[in-house]
Amino acid sequence: MLLFILLSLAYPLAVYAMLGRFEPRWLAVLLFALALLRAFATREKHWLWAALGTGLLAAWAMLANAALPLKLYPALVNGVLLLVFGLSLRFGAPVAERLARLQQPDLPAAAVAYTRRVTQVWCGFFVLNGSLALATALWASERVWALYNGLVAYGLIGTLFAVEWLVRQRVKARAHG
Structure with missing residues (x-):
């Protein structure tokens, strides 16, 4: 793996x-x-x-x-992740809730609602990132495609993780204080 x-x-x-x-x-x-x-x-x-x-x-x-199918892979990954996260909002527990329960099996109702919102935010991210991955594959130079999909997208993912972590700390503090 x-x-x-x-x-x-x-x-x-x-x-x-x-x-x-x-x-x-x-x-x-x-x-x-x-x-x-x-x-x-x-x-x-x-x-x-x-x-x-x-x-x-x-x-x-x-x-x-052809190079185009090679460049479509990042868009495919975002599409699959959108499907996984999106379907989890409809069927079963949202992905963020499942991950949260790995550390805290007995999540309070407020945390369950929060994880649902986090999963929705990630769905929005996958729509945006997948669209940009597709656009760079179809219309950008190979250099721009590689820069976006091999660097910028990872920076955006890291930023979203960091922002979500900060928001989660504030939400937890409010719940306990």
Whole structure:
């Protein structure tokens, strides 16, 4: 699983670094490896669909020898995460609640409501980030695509985590004080 995470994080920069040196069909091997790692590492159905989507992008890149399918991977990841988080708002416990219960199994009602809002915020983030990932894949240069998907997007994710953590501390303080 760690290998999958590292490959996924490095993916945009690796593709950017290799696009001028190798044909897209050969870079599709990296994308196919991500698909296989995801398929073997998962036990949940939605991640199998993500692996299938990744495999289809890799096959498209191989057969057409095209860079576009390689660049669509970050948009696919955001789409799958939007689906996972969005469906969790409708069915079962929201993703943020499930994660919170790992540390505090007996969440109070106010915390459950808060985790629902956090999951909604992440859904909004995945819409925005996925849209920008798609736009950079379709209309931006490879350099801009790599910069956004390999650096800026991670900075935005880190910022959202940090802001949510700060807000959570204030919410907790109000609940206890």
